[in-house]
Amino acid sequence: MNVIFMGPPGAGKGTQAEKIVSEFQIPHISTGDAFRAAMSQGTPMGxxxxxxxxxxxxxxxxITNGIVRERLAQPDCDKGFLLDGFPRTVAQADALSEIVDSLGKKIEVVINLAVDRSYLLARLTGRRICKSCGSTYHVIFNPPQQEGVCDKCSGELYQRSDDTEEKVGTRLDEYINKxxxxLDYYQKRELLREVNGEQDIHAVTEQISSLLRGLA
Known part of the structure; x- marks a missing residue:
């Protein structure tokens, strides 16, 4: 099955993608990974x-479209793939449609992890990291035993500069606007399916898996 995975920063796409590719044995293709592989392998587009x-x-x-085409043409994609981070624009979506057509494939479903902006703000701005050992905490979802102190090494916890409400808000607004x-593009093509990303991680996984099993 050929799947596109969408969702805003902090929606849990990475976690869910790992579970999907493990269950359905299809490659997880992010544009970042595809770029790095194409450049290291010295492909024409790379x-x-x-x-x-x-x-x-x-x-x-x-060039981005060409790299995606090179990646989707590889043998491990013959039984399907999970595309993450592409397309990002309607122009790229049109290009992807042409790519899969030329390869004799088709996009079967677009899964959007829907999470409210205020929930994402709380999730992303609540992250705290230990200055000493790098352990990660969250003030709401995974708080340390003592506020501001790492459970593992007693190091000081801090908030990364790009995790502030202002910067996170800018990132989220940019994602939503773009x-x-x-989402409208794939909704009109009857490919879009929304999954509530605010549920428990296992509930989200089960909802996605159930949806994909129905396509298999």
Whole structure:
């Protein structure tokens, strides 16, 4: 089965993706991983992408699309794949449609992990990290025994600069604004399925798995 996975920062996509690929034995393809692999393997698109990356420039869509095409054409995708982080725009969604058509495949479902903005703010801004050992805590979901102190090494806990409410809010707004047209795009094609990402992790996994089993 060929699946696109969507969801805002902090929705738990990484955790759920691990469980999905384990159960259904399909590769988890993130654009970041695909870029790194293409550049390290020296594929034609990887070489072009490296030229932009080395200069600190954004990689154009045509190269990103080409790298995705190279990845989806590999043998481990013959039985399906889970795409994460692509497409990000309607233009990329159109390109993906052409890519899968040319490979004799089709997107079967787009799963969106739906999580309220206020819930995401609480989840992302509550993270605390130990300065000494790097252990991670959360003021609501996984608090230390003593506030501000690591359970493992008694080190001081701190909040990363990009976990502040202002910066997290900016990231979420950017995601929501860019993704809304994409959700509408797949809704019109009757491919979009929403899963409540605010449930218990195991409940989210079961809902996604049940949905995918219905397609298998």
């Amino acid at each position: 070489i072009e992408a490296k030229g932009y990356v080395d200069k600190g420039l954004l990689v154009p869509d045509e 993704t809304a047209p994409l």
